[in-house]
Amino acid sequence: MLQINNLxxxxxxxxxxxxxSLTVKDGEIHAVMGLNGAGKSTLSNVIVxxxxxxxxxxxxxxxxxxxxxxxxxxxxxxxxxxxxxQPVEIPGVSMVNFMRAALxxxxxxxxxxxxxxxxxxKLMREKRAIVxxxxxxxxxxxxxxxxxxxxxxxxxxxxxxxxxxLTILDETDSGLDVDALRIVAEGFNKxxxxxxxxxVITHYQRLLDYLxxxxxxxxxxxxxxxxxGPELATEIESRGFDWIKEEIGL
Amino acid sequence: xxxxxxxxxxxxxxxxxYGFTTNVETDIIEKGLSEDxxxxxxxxxxxxxxLLQFRLNAFRYWLTLEQxxxxxxxxxxxxxxxxxxYADPTQKKKQGTGEIDPELMxxxxxxxxxxxxxxxxxxxxxDAVMDSVSVKTTFREKLQENGIIFCSISEAVxxxxxxxxxxxxxxxxxxxxxxxxxxxxxxxxxSFVYIPKGVRCPMELSTYFRINAxxxxxxxxxxxxxxxxxYVSYLEGCTAPMRDENQLHAAIVEIVVKERAEVKYSTVQNxxxxxxxxxxxxxxxxxxxxxxxGANSRLSWTQVETGSAITWKYPSCVLSGExxxxxxxxxxxxxxxxxxxxxxxxxxxxxxxxxxxxxxxISAGKSQNAYRGLVKVxxxxxxxxxxxSCDSLLLGSHCGAHTFPYxxxxxxxxxxxxxxxxxxxxxxxxxxxxxxxxxxxxxxxLIVNGYAKEVINKLPxxxxxxxxxxxxxxxxxSVG
Numbered sequence: 039m040l041q042i043n044n045l046x047x048x049x050x051x052x053x054x055x056x057x058x059s060l061t062v063k064d065g066e067i068h069a070v071m072g073l074n075g076a077g078k079s080t081l082s083n084v085i086v087x088x089x090x091x092x093x094x095x096x097x098x099x100x101x102x103x104x105x106x107x108x109x110x111x112x113x114x115x116x117x118x119x120x121x122x123x124q125p126v127e128i129p130g131v132s133m134v135n136f137m138r139a140a141l142x143x144x145x146x147x148x149x150x151x152x153x154x155x156x157x158x159x160k161l162m163r164e165k166r167a168i169v170x171x172x173x174x175x176x177x178x179x180x181x182x183x184x185x186x187x188x189x190x191x192x193x194x195x196x197x198x199x200x201x202x203x204l205t206i207l208d209e210t211d212s213g214l215d216v217d218a219l220r221i222v223a224e225g226f227n228k229x230x231x232x233x234x235x236x237x238v239i240t241h242y243q244r245l246l247d248y249l250x251x252x253x254x255x256x257x258x259x260x261x262x263x264x265x266x267g268p269e270l271a272t273e274i275e276s277r278g279f280d281w282i283k284e285e286i287g288l
Numbered sequence: 289x290x291x292x293x294x295x296x297x298x299x300x301x302x303x304x305x306y307g308f309t310t311n312v313e314t315d316i317i318e319k320g321l322s323e324d325x326x327x328x329x330x331x332x333x334x335x336x337x338x339l340l341q342f343r344l345n346a347f348r349y350w351l352t353l354e355q356x357x358x359x360x361x362x363x364x365x366x367x368x369x370x371x372x373x374y375a376d377p378t379q380k381k382k383q384g385t386g387e388i389d390p391e392l393m394x395x396x397x398x399x400x401x402x403x404x405x406x407x408x409x410x411x412x413x414x415d416a417v418m419d420s421v422s423v424k425t426t427f428r429e430k431l432q433e434n435g436i437i438f439c440s441i442s443e444a445v446x447x448x449x450x451x452x453x454x455x456x457x458x459x460x461x462x463x464x465x466x467x468x469x470x471x472x473x474x475x476x477x478x479s480f481v482y483i484p485k486g487v488r489c490p491m492e493l494s495t496y497f498r499i500n501a502x503x504x505x506x507x508x509x510x511x512x513x514x515x516x517x518x519y520v521s522y523l524e525g526c527t528a529p530m531r532d533e534n535q536l537h538a539a540i541v542e543i544v545v546k547e548r549a550e551v552k553y554s555t556v557q558n559x560x561x562x563x564x565x566x567x568x569x570x571x572x573x574x575x576x577x578x579x580x581x582g583a584n585s586r587l588s589w590t591q592v593e594t595g596s597a598i599t600w601k602y603p604s605c606v607l608s609g610e611x612x613x614x615x616x617x618x619x620x621x622x623x624x625x626x627x628x629x630x631x632x633x634x635x636x637x638x639x640x641x642x643x644x645x646x647x648x649x650i651s652a653g654k655s656q657n658a659y660r661g662l663v664k665v666x667x668x669x670x671x672x673x674x675x676x677s678c679d680s681l682l683l684g685s686h687c688g689a690h691t692f693p694y695x696x697x698x699x700x701x702x703x704x705x706x707x708x709x710x711x712x713x714x715x716x717x718x719x720x721x722x723x724x725x726x727x728x729x730x731x732x733x734l735i736v737n738g739y740a741k742e743v744i745n746k747l748p749x750x751x752x753x754x755x756x757x758x759x760x761x762x763x764x765x766s767v768g
Contacts, residue, residue: 086723089715114725122723126716130738139734140724147725179738180720196724 039064039235040085040204045096047084053094054080056260062204064233069246071239071274072257078239079123081257082206085237086120087113101203114140115147117203121193121210128180133192136180137162137199144200165198169225187218194222198229205236211245223248243275256282307560310395314419314501315376320369323347326473329374333442333476336449339456346462346472353466359600359629360658360690364534366571371536373474375419375501388424395498412492412523413438415479417508419501422477427491437482438493441509444480451482455513459542459579459606467538467600468575471507475540478508483518483549492748494523497537499559499570505536512542514549516582521552521748534597535560539574547582547609552590554747555603556755559595561762566625566654569597576603577633580612580641588615589632590746592755594762597626602660604633607641607669614643617743619755621736621762622655622687631661631692636672636702645676648740651687652763658690665702672702680710681739683732683763733760 040062047055054077062068072078084091085098087110098105100116108116128136142152153161166176169191181189190210197205207226211219223245230236238249246254246268254270255262256279263286264270274282317328326347330340355366377392396416413427415438422440431438437448444452462472479495499506514520537559545551553576562569572595578587589603605614616632634643643663651657663674680689691708713735721731737744737756744752744759 088719109727110719110722111725111727114723120723122720126714126720128717128720128735128738129711130741131734132738135734135738136721136724136726139726139730140721143725143727143730200724 039101041097041099042085043097043099045081045084045098046094047080047091048094049080049091054091054260055084057096058260058262060255060262062235062237065235066253067236067238067249067251069238069240069249069251069254069271070257071241071254071271073241073279076257077260078257079208082120082208082237082239085113085206086110086118111143112147114200115144118206119197119200119202119204120206121190121197121208123208123210123212125181125189125193127182127184129182131180133176133178133180134162137196140196141199161199165195168198168228169195170221171195186213187215190214190222191218191225194225194229198225201231203234205234207236207238207240207245209239209241211240211242219244220248243271246271258283258286306558308398310377310391310418310500312377312389312391312395312500316372316501316504317374319372319503321371321373321474325373329474329476332374332376333445335445338453339445342457342462343473346469347474349463350466350469350473353469355466360656360660360692361598361600361627361629363571363598366534366536368470370503372501372504373507374476375504376421377418377500378421392418395500396496412494415440415493415495416498417477417479417495418498419476419504419506422479425479431489431491434487434490435484436487436489437480439480441475441478441480441511444511448480448482451513452480452511455511455542455544457542459544459577460540460575464575467573468540471509471538471540471575475507475509478510478539480510481512481514481520481522483514483520485515486517487515488518489520492521492523494525496525499535499537503533505538507537508539510539510541512551512553513544514546514551516547516549518546519550521554523554523556523748523751525556525558533568535570537570537572537574537596539576541574541576541603543578543587545578545580545582545585545587545609545612548584549582550586551578552588553578553603554751555589555591555593556747556751556758557591557593557595557599558758561595561626562597562624564624564653566597569626570595572596572599572601574601576601577606578604578614579606580609580614580638582612583609583638584611585609586613588617588746590617590743591619591630592743592747592758593618593620593628593630594758596628599626599628599630601630602632604635605643606635606637607643607672608637609641610638611640612638613641615746616643616645616647617746618647619650619740619743619759620648620657620659621650621759622652622657623763624653624655626653626655628656629658629660631659633662634664634674636663636665636669636674638669640671641669642673643675645674645678646742647676647678648743649678649680649689650683650736650739650759650763651680651689652683654686656688656690658692660692660694662694662696663704664696665699665704667698669699670701672699674702674704676704676706678706678708679739680708681736682710682712729760732763733757736760736763
């Protein structure tokens, strides 16, 4: 599904990613772990095409397409969804209008007619129930006045609406209490289709207990320095990152 | 609803779709302004002597005035001798055939305003004005059945001279300001509306103003009188060809609202704004005022201003009638090098009068957008109330938003509130939308429409949808 090859990226002239290679197959969940500043969020931002980041070398292929040549919205239409670490508030734009614009833009890209209003509202209701998002929130402006947990739940709700092929969860667990984390994670699991994939960026084991990654990567200073199975996450949870640094001689 | 009022919709389809010129034989008088020109205009229109005197008084007064400079505007010098003050594109009609030149019909068709009644927008009567002359007014006979008069002001002068004489200049006297004096001297066409006592106008009335001829100014004059217990909703729309030079548009709108009567006046202003370098465009210098004469009368101004190189207008209300209520809802969008200095005046004279001002400025590009408003409460206005809310939204960092609220309160029982905010569309908001599959332009449109919703919702429903699109289009290319 996703192939990242020798990816180098910088922001404001400073190189953050220093040659990342990563392959995510259909149906796989990959965890990317690492300390603050290692480049985890840069990686997710580069995949979705954030304009602040410049790719200086390497390639990203998504289902056979050259991702780096696509605009952010086209990447979204191709099926990439980012659950933002800090979802932004958009005053004046209701969740309903926002979601309808997003869904219809995708349908247009696929050559489909806009979704009929009745079907759309029905879809909203169904998906909202999965992440237990209050209807009061979807009638508000996008993320406006939402608590931290509500914002994260709202991200998963949007994912549910857009049914992406690849979801990137960028520290979705940060700022969530145990119950909210469970709701978000269970919602995510319910919504996953067997062939859809995910990249989970996190510091902690907590979220991974629910999501059960197939592959775990450790990112240090812009490079993937270690890759393993789920047991690697458990080990990091108990031992931290220092032993890995020692292992690779940093 | 889909088929109706397609003109605003079509305006919205492209950046400036109405930049075309109509090739029509036009009777244009020599450039320049003098008493002779004023007399010539009056003569061409076959006016009675009292109106000629009104014009001449205005002209002589205008000569004593200087063009005002207090606006937050960089106004190019206007050479009043380089403009032609009368352009009549309805030659053929005049020459006795009684038919309207098909080119003119085609022009208005192209603008989405079919003038054939059988094809016309259901529920809307239109007065179509090109340059200095009203081309046609639809549904006149049907409206007459209810005693409603809807015609061009030139016809009103001929057919209802007493009404015109009673009200013309009674709300905006020619001494009001420089541009009002100019308009009073040389005004050409515009609409006249009279709604008799107790009549609720069964359709929307609208006037569509089109500037066509080169080197001319448009000086329209609109007069609306709504008698006791009557109601009317009125809409004006406007477009002009794309030209390198500035074109002057100096209009006056006067509204008289009597006891318990209600007038809703909506404007979708889309004059040619000039090109992206700031070349050309219409100078929109307009005096609009309503007088709420009767007790418990109501007047609301709703304006969506997206066009013109320069906008200088302050639709105002004089609240004399006890318990009268006035509203001003405005969205003013400026992009590229456009400049707007717009707002309102609410003059409270009667007891328990109430006014509301909701102003939303949106600035992009290198434009300047100012809200200027006056709330005045006279000593007689016991219990007067005003609420003003002025918000500015900035797109980009090369534009300016300014707020100039003036308050002048002479009554201790009055309550006057003012709120103002300034916000900016952030890169993060746009990227969030992009990531969800929404393009930047669509995102700007969503955010701007969300921001302007309170005002858009005040427009007659069929126009609201189109105004939304227009907002998005006016700001195309303004971000990123």
